[in-house]
């Protein structure tokens with residue numbers, strides 16, 4: 604785990620999202636949950652040593668951000684955007700979520716496999732508190748400002764904690780690793796990146812994946828999205844159809860996948876091409 608400030612911790616070196624903890628004068632707040640169960644449980648114990656875990660905020664509904672919600676059921680209130688409920692715990696990379704999670708544990712965190720409950724006992728743990736545009740959560744001496752930042756998905760939240768000068772932006776930013784556009788609304792994503800630039804009191808940005816960055820990374824993320832669009836635009840100009848774009852366009856050499864997700868490189872390259880192709884041709 605990495606200490607960003609004495610009250611803010613994150614874990615960027617595991618598979619899946621960057622689960623984080625913010626300590627306040629009255630307990631802690633978790634932001635997203637880890638896919639590697641053993642790391643998640645260690646983080647949970649670490650947080651509990653300094654008081655109750657008051658809330659768990661999910662920045663989106665994809666499996667890599669919500670898988671660990673089960674282990675907070677009945678203990679912490681789950682918070683997130685109202686659209687979370689539409690896609691929470693359905694499929695991940697075309698597989699049912701429970702089976703997908705067990706498969707990840709079997710291959711990457713086998714020691715934690717016995718801790719995985721049966722499918723019947725697994726609590727999906729949907730958010731109990733939702734918001735539509737923005738929300739302020741006051742916990743002890745700390746304010747958490749939640750902003751709706753759609754784009755990567757339609758349930759995306761940014762959590763800004765000015766007191767700690769940290770913004771948790773979820774998958775609106777992937778730093779130093781591949782950007783997933785598979786479920787993106789590209790115009791909304793670019794708008795949300797613009798919005799992040801307007802936030803003040805931010806020294807640290809915790810992205811959904813990859814190392815902690817500063818606001819200087821926002822133009823780089825924007826540029827990479829434009830590179831994707833430009834590459835597909837060039838393909839269309841050459842007369843390539845969607846299949847030809849998929850066959851010929853790849854940014855696989857540009858960034859690695861985030862840790863533990865190497866097997867999804869082909870999926871991300873293909874679905875990013877499809878997304879940009881549809882964006883440019885207005886075809887669904």
Ligand SMILES: [Zn+2]
Pocket residue numbers: 619620665667668774811812
């Ligand atoms: Zn993610």
